[in-house]
Amino acid sequence: MIEAAKKPYFEKLFFLYNRQLFKRHFNGIYLDGPAELPDQAIICMNHSSWWDGLLLFHCNQVKIKHDIYIMMHEKGLKEFPFFRKLGAFSVNRGKPKDIVLSLKYAGRKLDEGKSVCLFPQGDEMHLEKRPLGFLPGAISLLEKHPHVPVLPVIFYYSFGDRKKQDLFVRICPPITYKELTGISRKEKNSCFEELFTKELDFLRNQVIEKNVSHFENVL
Template identity: 30%
Template sequence: MKRHFQSFTINGAVQDKSLPILLICNHVSWWDGIWTLYTNQQLFKRKYHFMMLEEELRKNWFFQYTGGFSITKQSKSIFETFDYTAKLLSDAQNLVLLFPQGNIKSIYQNKFVFEKGTEKILQRTKNDIQIIFQANLIDYFADAKPNAFFNLHHYTGAWNVDEIENAYNTFYEQCLQTQAKKEI
């Protein structure tokens, strides 16, 4: 990462409560999984898992050795993936990354619509977990390489997917506003 980016900044104080972590993150580039892995290594030090579309995991097969597991939309196996994700979230040593919008979207998108899988996973989760939001943003400023900003927020609201989606959108909008005010 150091070869491709000028700097990395983690913003936001998140208390580790020694619970399994569901990390909900925007998906703007190929780098997102690596950025969240970096955040995990710096702060949480958990076993890292992430869900990928099966066709993407087939193309990038090496991700299965770094915590990647597949989901196939419009397939009966989708329920097995939801069960597997919930099982991962039953172990306090695990962090599961979820891109709730389901695929890569523009970094300039400011409204996220969560796929139904987020709700299905939460319904299957039987014990306490931490839900942490991460918003990845980049800016070049006066540098040739981009500066990466990883913004974090601990979600403490209701376990309702609509509430979580609204909270993530509010958090992301705040991150954009804060980022727009930065200067070099």
């Protein structure tokens, strides 16, 4: 696997570049979330666009403000190696041993007090596809680090009455290991996927009904 190689100076410079990139392509990034967030989390996002990793980076810089490490597919990290400087490390789901190594690496980062970010769907899928098809990586980490909550961060892209898209982000209340029903990893993963799906559908309905006046534009 490919480990992260974070560079704080690069993160600061990339934030400026990334913000301008979003301004060119989107009307705004509209965010809704709790007033208080945990100091550390296993951050999980839905994955429907190439923009998702960049969006997570921006939201972390302006709102979440954790020292994050994000699990990224090996092919994508080789194609865009600069993500390593932002905290990305690789996983290759085609190699079981590599999955184990990546999860162990993520676990070490949690032990160091860092936050780990992953896309439980694994691959990029259409925004409206159901079921979401979560893989069990997040629950595997949660089993070994039950003191660290899962923080669902939900992305929703939408075209409105303007030329460029609107981007909506909902940071949900954190979920602890004990709150996930079921005994086995599979059962807890199913519970997590169900909770995440409800939050995603709730955000979609808010956007459709234009009930978004309380969202803050963080672009």
